[in-house]
Amino acid sequence: MRSEDLTTRARIRDAAVRCFGRGGFRVGVRVVAKEAGVSPGLVLHHFGSKQGLREACDAHVLGVIREHKREAVGGAGAQALLMALASLDRFAPLVAYVLRSLQEGGSLARAFVDHLVEDTEAYLAEGVAAGTLRPSRDEAARARYLTHMGIGTLMVDLTLDPPEDPDDATAFLTRFYERTALPVLELFTDGLMTDRSMLDAYLLYVGDPPAEGTDADPPAA
Amino acid sequence: MRSEDLTTRARIRDAAVRCFGRGGFRVGVRVVAKEAGVSPGLVLHHFGSKQGLREACDAHVLGVIREHKREAVGGAGAQALLMALASLDRFAPLVAYVLRSLQEGGSLARAFVDHLVEDTEAYLAEGVAAGTLRPSRDEAARARYLTHMGIGTLMVDLTLDPPEDPDDATAFLTRFYERTALPVLELFTDGLMTDRSMLDAYLLYVGDPPAEGTDADPPAA
DNA sequence: CAACACCCTAAACACTCGTTCAACCCCGCA
DNA sequence: TGCGGGGTTGAACGAGTGTTTAGGGTGTTG
Known part of the structure; x- marks a missing residue:
């Protein structure tokens, strides 16, 4: 894991990808926050809403695959x-x-x-x-x-x-x-x-x- | 619908089948209760838990299909x-x-x-x-x-x-x-x-x- | 008539969820 | 030294969930 050289935003996004991949999209924001090592509030601060977080994940995953x-x-x-x-x-x-x-x-x-x-x-x-x-x-x-x-x-x-x-x-x-x-x-x-x-x-x-x-x-x- | 000549239990079960079929298994007990025209508590009274309700639905559906x-x-x-x-x-x-x-x-x-x-x-x-x-x-x-x-x-x-x-x-x-x-x-x-x-x-x-x-x-x- | 059993309701409880908010820390900058 | 200001926190809110519980009715039975 080269997680410490990433933006906090990117770290949260990657954590969300892991969590959603493991447990589906019903896993809570708090779980993602813990996985990323941040507070639950920060997740919403960066992505606006859980929906926004998922869209960011979608875009990122699709981009990486295309690339x-x-x-x-x-x-x-x-x-x-x-x-x-x-x-x-x-x-x-x-x-x-x-x-x-x-x-x-x-x-x-x-x-x-x-x-x-x-x-x-x-x-x-x-x-x-x-x-x-x-x-x-x-x-x-x-x-x-x-x-x-x-x-x-x-x-x-x-x-x-x-x-x-x-x-x-x-x-x-x-x-x-x-x-x-x-x-x-x-x-x-x-x-x-x-x-x-x-x-x-x-x-x-x-x-x-x-x-x-x-x-x-x-x-x- | 010949719903009034059924046991309440059967009526709830059929309502649950309809609700789950429409919206997946995340639909709440209250929705099923309203669809069946009973109170939320009664659903749990008859099936013990939501899991029990789903198992009853599963058994019923499988039985009807087999039959x-x-x-x-x-x-x-x-x-x-x-x-x-x-x-x-x-x-x-x-x-x-x-x-x-x-x-x-x-x-x-x-x-x-x-x-x-x-x-x-x-x-x-x-x-x-x-x-x-x-x-x-x-x-x-x-x-x-x-x-x-x-x-x-x-x-x-x-x-x-x-x-x-x-x-x-x-x-x-x-x-x-x-x-x-x-x-x-x-x-x-x-x-x-x-x-x-x-x-x-x-x-x-x-x-x-x-x-x-x-x-x-x-x-x- | 009294008592019991059953079906059923309404309210409450405990919990999780997404989301909001006031405050805090720590940085650069004048 | 004082002053923002963004990154960050932790507590709180409100709505949702499944579940429990106290208590009405109602019919049957002794």
């Missing part, structure tokens, strides 16, 4: 990004904060997810262009769906059996990855169904959708 | 079940309650999801036996993954832009279904990738997994 996304290199996708960030343990509290934010909703969650959807769309487009990924009849919808799906699966695992140590985001993410790697790879390479009847029925039902992009050859079963 | 699952016939899967239940509008508050429960965690959420995982596993086994679904190297893991994935995608949509009318679970579920039908059908019929390299790399890396149950022939590409 350091390139360090967290590798494939697109929510887990990949969070995993890479959490492995750099100085970012672990930020990851916990993001997970909490995704759990309880709010503007940071929306911004973060929209950001990921963009990345995913670009990543998918690359893959399609390179021939490694199949094209979709609605690329935007697919990108959003895959992103929501990735994050959602993670969130369900998180809420259903929350890790005993809320600080160790890395352990949780690793465990999650181990449990889901095989099914997700199977699904992504071969799909689930053996024929196209359900998809065709749907396409017939909705009257065949935009079909923009490449209306590519359906790969023979 | 009426056959009415809500059709394919397995979280959305299918919830959708079918919500369409019967007398169950709409229950569905909202379940969604809240999934959002905030708790024993009902766990029970509900475990229940769904079982159903999914049976449903998948049927499909595999009938030849309409591809087998997996770890059927249990796949069933759990697909269930968490389905519910998770739903929850992300729900937390990211919550519906303006928290009572109308049907509208939300319909909209969700429309947005995801195409991507999910595409993914389930053809997968995402054009070759098996990533899956093979993983299988090589983990040294080919348990493969218990049906150590079936990997379907020839």
